[in-house]
Amino acid sequence: MTPRLNIAILLLGLGTILAFLPYNPSKTFRLQPDELLAMSLNDESYLSVDQVARFINNEDTSIQLIDLRTDAEFMECNIPGSINIPFNDLLNPDWEGYLNQKKVKNIFYSNDDQNASLAWTIVSGLGYENNFMMRGGMNEWFRTVMLSKFEGEHISARENVLFENRLKARRTFTQINSLPDSLKRQYLEAKRLEESQLDGGCE
């Protein structure tokens, strides 16, 4: 048998196997079910609103907040520094660069826990890394950060630090979200531009 014939057999065999493979152009999870379940049971994927408030106050660049709500909800109010990736649009290739990266912690939030958990499970299943959720979403943010009050006669040093952290984040939140829509859009565009430049890209 000549080498040519051997190569022909090899190619024919490979071609036959490929022909019988089911054609699946869609996105499927890369993780195995056991792996995804183990990750889902890990409480370390949650961050509290107080932790997120601290990130904002420190202008921490190692995190990226991802607001999963609609554009209208996002424009009404959002946590400063967030980008808007509506849940329905999560798999749009435009967002791949934000979601599939290893540089920063992506912190997902929505109005409550359901959509953030759905999104977190989906991106984790796809094999994307560094995914976290803000526990309780915007409802918890309002309850704990925006409406936090100290009621009592004495305040411990720890309580004082916590309260100051919330107060500072609340001020930033109110300041940014009170801007007229046009200025808010400018601010958000500037932030996205800044991020893409830090990432080495250009717009």
Add this chain to the structure above:
Amino acid sequence: MGNLKVSTAIIAALTLLLIMVLLRSFNENLFTRNVEDAISVVKNKTISIQHLADFQHPYQVVNLDGDSTKFKNAWPIPLKDILLPENRKKLNTAENDLLLYSENPATSAKAWVILNQLGIERIFILSDDTNPEVLKYKFQPDTMIRLESN
């Protein structure tokens, strides 16, 4: 003789490849569904306890907190056990629609995605709230706020 050896090696390699492909194709312990489908359908897959009476189909509640007392005849399957073979079989062969319930909406959401992507049809999230994703607060802008000049 040498050519025969080469041909045998090629056929052996192809057979091995074919076996690997078949094993992967028929492996039930892999995710095979399109994630985009999950995103498009999940919006209509949440029902609230308040509207349970209006649910049109026969259903089976799966309590992911492992509690069997909250709902009559619920299957208590904690999230951590959801992939055990006996539970997989039970969920796969369920005749009624499956309503995944947990006091923590994050738990039922995660279970929904995992089971949906494993190909289990007719699963819903059973929620304590009528609309679990509604903002319960209204932001009050400070009208005195101005941009700081640089």
